[in-house]
Amino acid sequence: MLCFAYGSNMSTQRLAARIPARFVTTALLPAYRLAFHQQGGDDSGKCDIVPASDQSAVYGVIWEVASHHKLTLDRYEGLDVAYDENWLTVTDLAGEGQFEVQAYVGKITSIGMRPYTWYKHHVLAGAREHGLPAAYIRAIERIEAQIDPDPERHAREMVLHGQDESLVRGA
Known part of the structure; x- marks a missing residue:
């Protein structure tokens, strides 16, 4: 099955910590915009x-994911909830056509x-890793983030990228 990731699951490290998946390509979803308004x-x-x-569009990554x-x-993402x-x-984006x-x-x-700053870091890491347009990355960089009140969760999330959590607490 092909899944379109536009948030933290664009990051290979983030997704790999959850499930195995195979990178297919980067893609554009026209007539949509990215919002950070989903309540976690x-x-x-x-x-x-x-x-x-x-003329808005959302950029993201297509992953091939085994049904199991x-x-x-789905459980990680809270499907149906x-x-x-x-x-x-x-x-x-490579000009190979369209995907469902x-x-x-x-x-x-x-x-x-x-x-939270760690979540925004996942999104930016995935966008940069997959070479999404610079203007799109700059727009994500401008999103105001907050520091997670749970420093242990912050540290757990940042270790996925090999980051010292103290370096990006205020990112």
Whole structure:
């Protein structure tokens, strides 16, 4: 099954800590925008995709995921509780055509949500790793993040990228 990751699961390290998956390509979802308004179980903002009528687009990564691993990913993402599963058409950035992909779309959204710095780091790491457009990365960099009040969780998340958590607490 092909899954479109547009948030923290763009990061190979983040996704590999959850399930095995094979990178397929980078892609563009037209007429959508990225929002950090999905309320996570930790009360911070997580990524969501929102239909947009303007020239907005969401960039992301297509992963091939085995069906038995997809069930594990569904649990991590809170399928049917926090996120719904939608099928969308995305365009390959390498010019190889279009793909029908599964994507998680937020169900529990709230205005004013902010991601934790470690979560924003996962999203940026994945965007940079997969060579998403510089302007798109800069837009994510401008998202205001907050420091996780749980320093142990912050440290656990940052170790996925081989980072000393103290270096990015305020990132």
